[in-house]
Amino acid sequence: MALKIVKGSIDRMFDKNLQDLVRGIRNHKEDEAKYISTCIDEIKQELKQDNIAVKANAVCKLTYLQMLGYDVSWAAFNIVEVMSSSKFTYKRIGYLAASQCFHESTDVIMLTTNQIRKDLSSPNQYDTGVALTGLSCFVTPDLARDLANDIMTLMSHTKPYIRKKAVLIMYKVFLKYPESLRPAFPRLKEKLEDPDPGVQSAAVNVICELARRNPKNYLSLAPLFFKLMTSSTNNWVLIKIIKLFGALTPLEPRLGKKLIEPLTNLIHSTSAMSLLYECVNTVIAVLISLSSGMPNHSASIQLCVQKLRILIEDSDQNLKYLGLLAMSKILKTHPKSVQSHKDLILQCLDDKDESIRLRALDLLYGMVSKKNLMEIVKKLMLHVDKAEGTTYRDELLTKIIDICSQSNYQYITNFEWYISILVELTRLEGTRHGHLIASQMLDVAIRVKAIRVFAVAQMATLLDNAHLLTGNVQRKGICEVLYAAAWICGEFSEHLDNPTQTLEAMLRPKVATLPGHIQAVYVQNAAKLFATVLKSQEGNTDSTAAQETSQLMIDRLPLFVQSANLEVQERASCILQLVKYIQKLQQKDVEIAEEVIALFAGELNPVAPKAQKKVPVPEGLDLDAWINEPPSESESEDEQPRAIFAKEEPKHSRPRHTEVDEKELAKRREARKQEQANNPFYIKSSPSSQKVYQEAPGVEHIPVVQIDLSVPLKVPGLPMSDQYVKLEEERRQKDRADKKKKEKKKRKEKRSGRGKRHDSGPESEEDITPAHMVDIVTEEMPENALPSDDDDKDPNDPHKALDIDLDKPLADSEKLPVRSHRAAEVLKSPAQDGDAESAASQEPKKKSSKEKREKKKDKDRDRKKSKEDKKKKKKHKHEEKGEDLLGGQAEEPVVQSEATSEVAAPPTSTTAEVSDLDFWLSNAPVPSNTQEAATVVAAAEAAPTSEVASGTAPDSEPDEPKDTETEETKSSKHKKKKQKKEKEEKEKKKKKKHHHHHHHSDGGGEESVQNGTVEEEEPLPPMSNYCLLAENSYIKMVNDIQGNLQDGSQVVVSVIFENKCDSFLKSMEFNVLDSLNSKLQRPEGSGPHDGLTVPFQLPPGVSNEARFVFTMQSIITPQKLKGTLTFIVKNEDSSTHEKLDFKLHFTCTSYLISTPCYSDAFAKLLESGDLKCSSVKLEGVVMPFHHLLARICFRHHFSVVERIDSCASMYSRSIQDHHVCLLVKTSGQTVSIDAKCDEPTLLGNVLDEIKQTFSQC
């Protein structure tokens, strides 16, 4: 064996390696392809050998050839072989090759599942890493489903290197297997607070990517991200978070208000351009979302615009580009503030950099007004002439059209001018956008009735000079314009000055060289023109003119009859026959014109692009119902062909018809009429048929085009053109005398088709504004249909599947597929337990039908498993208690609670969710003592109502896995027992800014004692947990300490720094002297005595909050740490170093975390006998009992378990899972507290602290 390996490696020495291959290719420049094909032959030989080293070398070479464009998919199986090598070296080569050339339809991927799973669980972290990297490139839905659970386990790997990769790849897994999102989400969320910055960054990355597509589902994470934003110093993370907030603010304007201040601080303080730019961007997004009711943010807008102007003026082209990009966002809502920088933007139009010119063009779009439109377009037209590349010129062309046509031609005051511009654009060489110009011409001519006369004249000229457009081969695209010209001339032929000439022009032999669809329009509209001409000529006494016209048609049409294009042929031969018949009648001196005209009578109205989709399905019409029963499957195969040709088989439809009674028929007829009336595509061409519909009962549903009659378009007795002239004159009369002349001149110019070049200033344009000489016909839409409905989401977008409500609790079917024999391993992860258990009690979310099917299958298995789960879990020490409670009960309520909550839960859980977010949002951005306390009270008062409203549903948001578990197990029970819940608890927990789990809002329909009484009792006094840390003349620090449930050894100290002086405070550094027991967590790489930089600066009068994490070993005694804050006080002329010493007091209370507990669980806990007892008596307490309870809850992190009159039981848990139970009784002014805890020292200290709290008041 060893010999073989040695032999293999010797063989290998004689093979070409990658370097040799590259060298060879470089030496065969002339016949590269030939050389490579011999190399590929060699590689094929190498792949046939047994030696894995040789194979790996071959695969490595293939990877290189793949980059050069050679298909190497034939070696897919060999790649899999190399991937499964036990050597890291080869494995890495295999995975690299796979990541470069595997994709969803590579069939050997199926074979890799087990190999990848093995690599993922390899003891070597780099094996795992390489597998994750590879998998991220070629993960398929199958792989995602099979491996989701393994990857999820890796998210809690001990090595941050693996954790961050596992977190990142989850995004790909979600995309391919959307069902995994909900089960995996709690852990993903947990990773946002991972101690390793890389893992944290990866989690932020994934959540931002998810939230970008479906922001509303992630709104509840806003507080968490806000915290990260104020505490993180990693610019990458900050940028991602700030971008995410940019996506969230449009959904929640209050979030924006909260963001403005920290973002403005960042803008002022950061030196990183990338971060500054993203902050500006998000501030803009905030301002947009606030733009409705908040006028007082003009300072922020000014700040943004100023910063952007600096960017645009920068010599760095990148900043210039980004500045313009961001500017275009402001433009949408605050055009005024941008318009003042018009000079700068027009200047950018002349930049040598095309990217910058394009961005500047985008900005122009929003900068036009009625006043400056003509001026800007004139400038653009100059650029069109100068532009060298067709791409840029085409871009200019589309921009001109965009600018002019935006919001229903809002800024066009003179459509003659616009038509002239369009005509001028047809002279562009080599543009691809002929169809765009054509559609504009059509649109304007159809919708702006007043312009038709002018348009028709211009179009007739175009048709006359068609050879100019079609002469050059290069101008292929532009001949589309003739399509529009021909149609306009035909449809509105009554406005033509010389229809005969136009008719002649349309029938020229040269027309036959145009594309078929244009010819077809020519032929059809020639017929319309013919009708008009006929009518005008028949009035004359001399009938020869009319007969000549018919003869012209008969002479020219045969050319089109011979066309190769079917449509041209069909129309031409049809019309030719018609004309021949007309000619016959003419020879008999029959007046025929009226009847010919009638062929084309009726107005064609513009139809909105989405109208068809918006046609409502009439009541009683089921589109999915069969009109005729489908043929049964057995006969379908043989009989299908016959059925197509044979008449409808009566036996299917007959019986149904007979069942329908007269009433039903009438109803259907009614429905059909309704439908026809609503259907814009239902052709109502002939006037007679229209009449019928007007008499029909459904007539009011015919969409009526709203015409603004402030401009009387049709004055009886006056032809359209005269009316137009008259309007113009009226307007001019209003003009001041000195402008009259100018105006007239301008009008003349326009008449001659060169309106664009008039040189009148913007003042005269403004005068045009009030004239409203045109009225724009709106597009037709079915009634009640909103054109703005966002129905244009791409149904194929993979992110659509990820639009999943993450706040709903997990259902039993929502589990990642696990291979059964690995079940035990899976149990190690607490989150998994939580999932399994929550499954027992929570309502199922809406599922795809597929999932439902799966669910049925899985249900039994799942239950069995969850039973097992529970047994095994008993071994976990800290879960013991929750376990006992669950014992036999959890199984039974499954069905029941599922059934009830399915109906009641969804709306209520969201209510609770929203109200929590509401609370956070209503909080002041930088809470000062009084403010915060005030809001707390407000919430306390508001709480009862929302509590009742939230009904039976357990609150959602599974924050921490351990927590959800206990919480949810209890909740099933909870519902059954209908216990009461404390509003104090809610208040307190909200205060903690979602740092911890949620309470269960209960109420269950019964009047809860608590809720009932609280409303009568007087409001609670303001309370805050922030206490003074230190203060001097420059700065004041207040702090609060909270335990971190995720990590039993961590507490988070939140410090609010308030600048009390008139100077700028910067470079603040926070440092403490660590003790043996407690240490400040410092970033990796810094020494044990280094201070932490506070991530913000403080302008005068501003306060901001920073958080510091401390690691604790023992939590049973209170501790004090000495610390120092150093900072620089910066005045206008000087800056001084200052410092402030403080003592950080960690009370035992700060290690407690209020945890909900239910009375039976509580009772079991007390009975268990593990707890040590202690008690304390408080004298002279004069506050109401509920205030007392609230104070204990609030100050000492307890939650009320049950309250009966003047007696209450309370519960809390330490971060190291000590249970603390209190029984509080009051009589008169004496309060006695009996307490039990499994750690007597801790209990003693907590009681002392409680005593102190009440002695102070």
Next chain:
Amino acid sequence: MIKAILIFNNHGKPRLSKFYEHYNEDTEQQIIRETFHLVSKRDENVCNFLEGGMLIGGSDYKLIYRHYATLYFVFCVDSSESELGILDLIQVFVETLDKCFENVCELDLIFHVDKVHNILAEMVMGGMVLETNMNEIITQVDAQNKMEKSEVTSVLA
């Protein structure tokens, strides 16, 4: 998300191509050609962002590139990435290559494209930025190379 990372020289010869979305080989080559065409005709002192490119992307995507001596480094990214951030990332990438190859030049990339891939894999994974800290990247790359070396010597020994 990053859709693709391309490195090619002043003549459009690909030196590394990493697509985070599947295209067949012909389309990949076309994309490289088209990208080269777009990027190469730009002056030295214009901005590093580029819109358009018919084959790759669409309106949401941008090409962000840097030109170093004979090589173009091009990232195709969507709007969730910070433009300036990606420019920094390219810089980190090049600096990392410089450290790993000791004064990197085009020849290093030509002959050791596999190593470049391995370095890139520590920075970007599946189109998402994995690590931006150069020291961390180099640590991981070195550790893996060391492992590879030990395996090779054990085979030969």
